[in-house]
Amino acid sequence: LYPAGRTDAYTIIEITMIEGRTPASKKKLIRLLFDRIKQEVGIEYQDIEICIYESPAYNWGFRGMHGDEVKLNYKINV
Numbered sequence: 690l691y692p693a694g695r696t697d698a699y700t701i702i703e704i705t706m707i708e709g710r711t712p713a714s715k716k717k718l719i720r721l722l723f724d725r726i727k728q729e730v731g732i733e734y735q736d737i738e739i740c741i742y743e744s745p746a747y748n749w750g751f752r753g754m755h756g757d758e759v760k761l762n763y764k765i766n767v
Contacts, residue, residue, distance in 0.1 A: 698736045700726075707756060708743035709765040715741050 691699035702722065719739050726732050746765075749756030 695736050696733075698732045700732055700737050702737070702739045703742065704739070705742045705744065707746045707749060707765055709746075710743075710767055714767050 691697065704718075719741070722739055723734055723737055726737055727734060746756035746759075752759055
């Protein structure tokens with residue numbers, strides 16, 4: 690089932706990331722996803738919902754370490 694006004698292409702995308710990105714960066718990501726999904730997959734905007742969940746680095750574990758102890762080779766605060 691899907692909400693009224695949506696089609697069977699209705700899609701929910703959930704993104705989990707380490708906190709620190711600016712609202713502008715997250716808005717840019719969401720806009721890019723809307724546009725690319727429509728362009729590449731053909732799903733209309735009204736059928737796409739995107740939610741970003743953020744969590745502090747200390748709640749993450751990867752490469753055998755806690756997220757707040759890992760030296761990343763990319764910036765998070767963008």
